[in-house]
Amino acid sequence: MTCSVHLDRRPAGTCQNCGRFLCWECAGRYEPPTCPSCLQAWRQATRSTFVRHIVVGSVIGVLAAVVALVPATAAYWQAVAQHDPVTPVYGLVLMGVVVFVLYACVPFGWAALAKLTPRWFMVLPLIGWALYFAVKVVVSAVIGVFVLPFAIHTYVKAMSVH
Ligand SMILES: [Zn+2]
Ligand SMILES: [Zn+2]
Numbered sequence: 001m002t003c004s005v006h007l008d009r010r011p012a013g014t015c016q017n018c019g020r021f022l023c024w025e026c027a028g029r030y031e032p033p034t035c036p037s038c039l040q041a042w043r044q045a046t047r048s049t050f051v052r053h054i055v056v057g058s059v060i061g062v063l064a065a066v067v068a069l070v071p072a073t074a075a076y077w078q079a080v081a082q083h084d085p086v087t088p089v090y091g092l093v094l095m096g097v098v099v100f101v102l103y104a105c106v107p108f109g110w111a112a113l114a115k116l117t118p119r120w121f122m123v124l125p126l127i128g129w130a131l132y133f134a135v136k137v138v139v140s141a142v143i144g145v146f147v148l149p150f151a152i153h154t155y156v157k158a159m160s161v162h
Helices: 036-081 089-104 106-116 126-160
Strands: none
Touching: 036 089, 036 106, 036 126, 089 126, 106 126
């Protein structure tokens, strides 16, 4: 039995993921002990998940911002036409940005929810599913705002190991 990296060294631990033997130096390298190939796999999985969430989140964010801004802008122009703009134009911009950021966090919150909640199968009518989906999106957005910093932290950590 030898370290799976250093074939001339005695094992002092095992990879927490695949159980390969690791020498004292390799086992102490990362916490928990992880072999180079599992570390590489984790790195790639973390990167592709993060990029996918950012891309999907941006699309959802743009859609949500458009949906929110269309009626708000119409109301704004109507107020301008009546010489009574209650909301300043930067209010619209701010609203667009807030809605975009909130909904861009949906995939992060969605993934966190998927880990927390069991996958029940529910018998619901179509309207029930639509409602369930809508509630889940909003809950995901709120949770996502808090999950995002951790997701960024994990991503940066994954990218900095070699
Ligand atoms: Zn391993
Ligand atoms: Zn080693």
